[in-house]
Amino acid sequence: MKTATKKATWLVVGFYFLLFAVWQVLASLRLAPDYLFPSPIQVIHRLIELAQDHLLWPSIKTTLLRMVLGFLLAAAIGLVIGIAMGTNWVINRTLKSLFLGLQMLPTAAWVPLSLLIFGLRDTGFYFVVVMSSTSAIAIATADGILNIPPIYLRAARTLGTPRWAMYGRVIVPGSLPNVVSGLKLGWTLGWHGAVSAELIKSSIGLGFLLYMGRELNDASQVIGIMLLTIVFGLFLDRFMFGLIEARIRRRWGLTAEEDLSA
Template identity: 45%
Template sequence: MGVLKKLIFYALLVLIWEAVFRLKIWPPYLFPSPEDVAKALIWGFKDRTFLIGMSVSIQRITIGYLISLVLGIGLGFLVGRFKILDETIGSLISGLQVLPSICWLPLAILWFGLNEQAIQFVIIMGAFLSIAIATESGIRNIPPIYLRAARTMGIKGIDLYTRVVFPAALPSIATGMKLGWSFAWRSLMAGELLFVSIGLGHLLQTGRELNDMPQVIAVMVVIVLIGLIFDQLLFSQLEKRLRSRWGMTT
């Protein structure tokens, strides 16, 4: 039933889009019809331009996101467990988190130049801070009874962290992973818009330079669809299962 509602909703959006197009409020080269965008989508996949762009972008975000996971979970874990780090690094993390990922681009260009390392830097800086904050929150909000019970049963040292602390923080970490993915995806698109390298963001920029609005919207559709697929099929399911496992569902 939920899928049917979504299909009806998106069909309605397309109908509204077509109606606005037919009103000719804007010229067709600025506001293309759904049919024009569909043709651009089909052509983009037919000549493999979109497939190549998707492959490059997904490869980039996979590398950057995995590095962000390691840095974010590791840093969040340390900040959550040690008060001195929370009072120092913790405040810095919170402050840097409010910076839009686009703000890291000038720094990336100066440090690395116009290359892959610069794009990876932007992805990592856009994603790992939110993962670190969520991990720190999960560690800090573990019910004290868990730790007392574990110590009573003789669990201590590394075992306490691997068998109690980390598993108990997993629901919050999963939320951070989901947020981190969203920020990483946005950061990647921002980076690819400015770098002359094949990718979905670059295809978006190419469409703008050629004044090809159907291609611009077609690429935007592909970007949104990829984001939704990863969010719904991976991160939302992971978060739901972990919350159910720990009795946090309503």
């Protein structure tokens, strides 16, 4: 088990090393001019320049802060609506189609409306993040509750659980695996929304640096910021949900991620 995990880690490290090596080789072949197709070394160089200009770290910090606050808000709203949907079929029937419909919208589609309502105020970012991720969280929570095997509810009732305690003792823990996947999806969608919003209406943030890179015709900066957006989104996903997910998998005996590829 332990050696398998170690092996998988080396596999992943090797894969990225190879990816960057291929990129470097392709770039040095000069098939396209380097202002269109920069090498990884140029990208890293540009990121260091941005950091030295005191643009990089404040931008990362701003985006993360907006995102975390917006996501906490979205999670709170999404969980409350999701629990209401999961326990009341009228609410579920009516809201589910609405939320599924809202999920059809690309997250960036909320930005124009946010501009109209909130102008350039920071509230607009939270609006975009909340609208991007709330429906995914609510739907996953509702499905999680509706998919709790009825036998758990029956067992809890025969074991003397009062109705008010059902939420804390059965419904929340029983739906947790689904809820956590919903939160993860919500985080991803919210992250899309936050960066999209910054692309259009900000003077700081990762999205703004992307926009600025395009204005400057600087492909190194555009690619560099794209990479950072991926890295930080993924890092926070692991940081926030990794531990709790591993715990649930161990307790419930769900398939480990590695097993899927094995």
